[in-house]
Amino acid sequence: MREAARAAGRPVRYDGSWRDRDPAEAPPGVAPAVRLKAPQTGETVIADRVQGEVRVGNEQLDDMVLLRADDSPTYMLSVVVDDHDMAITHIIRGDDHLTNAFRQTQLYNALGWTVPVFAHVPLIHGPDGAKLSKRHGALGVEAYRDRGYLPEALRNYLLRLGWAHGDDETIDTEQAIAWFDLDGIGRSPARFDFAKLDNLNGHYLRAAADDRLVGLVLPRLERRLGHAPAATALDRLRRGMAGLKARAKTLEELADNALFYARPRPLPLDDRAAALLTPAARARLGRFAGLLVDAEWTAAALEAAARVFVEAEGGKLGDVAQPLRAALTGAAVSPGVFEVLEVLGRDEAMARIDDAVAAPRAPD
Numbered sequence: 001m002r003e004a005a006r007a008a009g010r011p012v013r014y015d016g017s018w019r020d021r022d023p024a025e026a027p028p029g030v031a032p033a034v035r036l037k038a039p040q041t042g043e044t045v046i047a048d049r050v051q052g053e054v055r056v057g058n059e060q061l062d063d064m065v066l067l068r069a070d071d072s073p074t075y076m077l078s079v080v081v082d083d084h085d086m087a088i089t090h091i092i093r094g095d096d097h098l099t100n101a102f103r104q105t106q107l108y109n110a111l112g113w114t115v116p117v118f119a120h121v122p123l124i125h126g127p128d129g130a131k132l133s134k135r136h137g138a139l140g141v142e143a144y145r146d147r148g149y150l151p152e153a154l155r156n157y158l159l160r161l162g163w164a165h166g167d168d169e170t171i172d173t174e175q176a177i178a179w180f181d182l183d184g185i186g187r188s189p190a191r192f193d194f195a196k197l198d199n200l201n202g203h204y205l206r207a208a209a210d211d212r213l214v215g216l217v218l219p220r221l222e223r224r225l226g227h228a229p230a231a232t233a234l235d236r237l238r239r240g241m242a243g244l245k246a247r248a249k250t251l252e253e254l255a256d257n258a259l260f261y262a263r264p265r266p267l268p269l270d271d272r273a274a275a276l277l278t279p280a281a282r283a284r285l286g287r288f289a290g291l292l293v294d295a296e297w298t299a300a301a302l303e304a305a306a307r308v309f310v311e312a313e314g315g316k317l318g319d320v321a322q323p324l325r326a327a328l329t330g331a332a333v334s335p336g337v338f339e340v341l342e343v344l345g346r347d348e349a350m351a352r353i354d355d356a357v358a359a360p361r362a363p364d
Contacts, residue, residue, distance in 0.1 A: 013062035031069040036110060038063050044102045049119035049182040051095065056102050064103055076100070080107045088116055092182070095120040119182050121162055122189040132192055148220075148250030150208065153201040161190040170203055202249040210241035213254065220255035221262050232348075233262035240343040243335030260329040261343070266355040273326035277356055281323035284313070286357040288320050289350060297346050299338040306338070327356030 005012045018026075019037060026032060039058045046054045066077045073081075083091065091101075098120045108115040126136030144154055152173055159176055160169060163184045171179070205213070214237050221237075222228050229237070237244075240261055248254035260267065269277070277285075288309050295305045306324075310317055325337045328349060334340055341349050 011060075014064075016063060019063060033065045033069050034067040035063040035065050036107060038106050044105055046098075046101050046105060046118055048098070048101075049090075049117060050122075050185045051098065051120050051187060054098065061102060061106070066107075076103055076107065080104050080111070080113075083116065084108075084111075084113050090117045090119065092119040092121060094123050096123060119185070121185055122187060124161055125189045125191050127191055127193065129189075129191065136192065148252035148254070149197065149201050150204045150251070153197070153204040156204070157197045157200050161192070162186055170200070198249040205245045205248055205251075205254065208245070210238060210245070213241055213245055213251075214238055216251050217255045217258055220251060221258065224255065224259055225262060229262040230264075236261040236343050236345075236348075240335065240340070243339050243343075247335065257334070260331065260334065263330070265348075265351060267327075267330035267352060269326065269330050270332070272332035273330050276323050276326040276332060278323075281319075282357050284315075284320060285323050285327060285353055287313075288324070289353045289357065292346075292350065292353075297342060299336065299342045302341050303338040323356070324353070327353050 001015055001017075002012050005015070014035065019035075038061055042058050043055045044058055044061070048054055064076055065074050067073055101118050101120065105115050124132045126132050128136075130136075141154070145151070155173055155176070156171055159171060159180070163180065164186065165171065165179050165184055214234070217237070218229070218234075237258055240258070244254060244258050248257055288306065291305050291309055292302070295301055306320055307317060310320055313319075321337050322332070325334050325340070326332060328334070328337065328340050328344060344352070
């Protein structure tokens with residue numbers, strides 16, 4: 001039957017050869033399949049809440065199998081009976097199931113059951129416009145958690161991929177529950193953009209409570225350190241979280257940025273930090289450290305002391321701030337250096353400066 005259809009250039013469908021024949025004519029010893037005797041004329045119409053009114057000519061649909069020869073039910077029969085038994089009123093799914101909806105509608109009608117409301121949502125595509133797949137980095141939701149995305153950020157991003165509420169981009173979960181309806185779903189596929197997800201996640205990181213972020217970052221720090229951070233490190237992390245989260249877009253990035261608060265002395269230096277700690281810079285840090293011994297230990301007072309120092313030395317603030325950052329964090333980029341001084345505390349900060357002044361260390 002398939003070969004004949006292909007040879008004639010017709011779609012491969014059941015040709016209805018046993019549709020109206022007497023079962024007594026069936027050959028002996030052959031276990032039959034049971035098919036739906038579907039309408040052959042007219043149209044099957046779906047009033048889809050996303051796609052609008054969609055029609056298909058019944059001559060394009062064949063008599064589909066309901067029970068296989070071994071009496072097991074097919075997917076089409078099973079899903080219709082299951083949804084009916086569970087009193088499903090709305091079926092919201094990807095638009096790759098739209099063709100199934102025509103066959104399922106015929107089954108509902110044949111059984112005398114109310115057809116649920118259908119809403120077929122466009123699929124998500126990758127940046128190249130093709131259906132999102134593993135080659136685009138499509139992952140299970142737990143992988144996005146492991147990559148450092150907050151659940152509220154991922155919910156917001158996925159919501160906005162195929163649904164709109166005016167010009168609103170940032171929609172928290174409670175607001176989404178209040179606003180969401182099927183009418184806001186677009187008909188066109190959306191493209192997954194990691195840069196947009198990162199930016200949205202950064203927004204939610206900045207809004208998140210510091211204590212919550214410490215709890216989320218802690219296991220990531222343990223993996224990087226190879227051991228649990230000391231109690232003093234956790235205290236620094238809590239006090240420094242406001243400055244850290246302002247610069248991060250994911251929890252992984254946040255953990256990388258926070259690592260200097262948890263590392264034991266002496267800190268390893270990255271290449272850029274090592275380059276900042278020239279002999280002249282280390283000598284300048286040593287002189288500046290002498291002013292810090294009796295300084296008030298607040299970011300504002302420490303910055304004021306640095307400005308007095310560089311003015312007396314005839315330089316610029318960066319002449320002391322950049323080497324100071326390298327000594328305190330092991331990197332050339334960090335939260336505000338005077339904020340870092342305050343968070344580290346006098347004893348730890350002075351010890352790190354002393355380490356840097358004593359001798360340059362190999363990069364991490």
